[in-house]
Amino acid sequence: MKYKLVILDWDGTVMDTVPKIVNTINMVADQHAIPRASEEDTKSIIGLSLETALETLFPAYAHRIAELARAYKxxxxxxxxxxxKLFDGVEKVLTLLAEQGVQIAVATGKSRQGLNRLMVETGLEQYFITTRTADEAESKPSPxxxxxxxxxxxxxxEEVVMIGDTIIDMEMARQAGVAAIGVTLGVASYEQLEATAAxxxxxxxxxxxxxxA
Structure with a gap:
């Protein structure tokens, strides 16, 4: 194996959560009488920390971001x-990496509470040596x-690779000086990822x- 450490994004990479995130943001907008953003724009903020994502999507409502974030949660x-659900093959790949002695981590725009809940629900916590969430670090694409x-x-x-489904993930990897692999399971298309450093x-x-390999 080429890398000592594999770092995974969560939403749209490990788990098929993008439709749920988009639908939740639309419901927040409807509940607070805010015009919905386009699906493309909504998908483009997935990966950012929640407050940063909402402020990016609804800049005219920056003064209400804390309220919108509570509604979202x-x-x-x-x-x-x-x-x-988990994407097909996730547990198989994680098991293979673990058997080869590769360390596996998560870097996600989710909250700590949200990630911990999903770790328990999916039973994947055993595979990850450490995790970072939006609560503990600057929002992506900061490295x-x-x-x-x-x-x-x-x-x-040079011993690390970042795997994610967004241009934001690929930019974070570039800024950190680590290799990047894109997946087309979530937000970005093959063509969009091809234009990054992946x-x-x-x-x-x-x-x-x-x-x-």
Missing amino acids: HIYKEVDSTPT DMLNQIMAELGVEP YFIANEFEQLIEGL
Whole structure:
């Protein structure tokens, strides 16, 4: 295996949550009489921390971001029923990496509470040596999450690869000086990822085995 450490985004990379996120944001907008953003614009902010995402999407309502963020968390957890599931092949790939002694981490725009809940629900927590969320670091595409993880684990940028589904993830990797792999499972298209620093693009999660080799 080429890398000592594989860092994964969560939404749209490990788990099929993008439709639920988009629907929740639309419900927040409707609830607060805010015009909905386009689906393309809404998808483009996935990966940012929640407050940054909402402010980017609804700049005219910057003074209400805390209120909108509270509404989002409530609707996502308690109201919206859009199903979410792991992408096919996730556990197979994680098991293979673990068997080869590769360290695996998560860098996500989710909250700590949200990530912890999904770790328990999916049973994947055993695979990850450490995780960083939007609560503990600067919002993507700042390299802060990756820098924190590398410092904690004592690895160098050339020993690390970041895997994500957004242009934001790819830019974060570039700023941190680590390799990047894109997946077309979530937000960005193959063509969009091709225009980034990603050296490999996977259309299915199991194709990551090829890219990581």
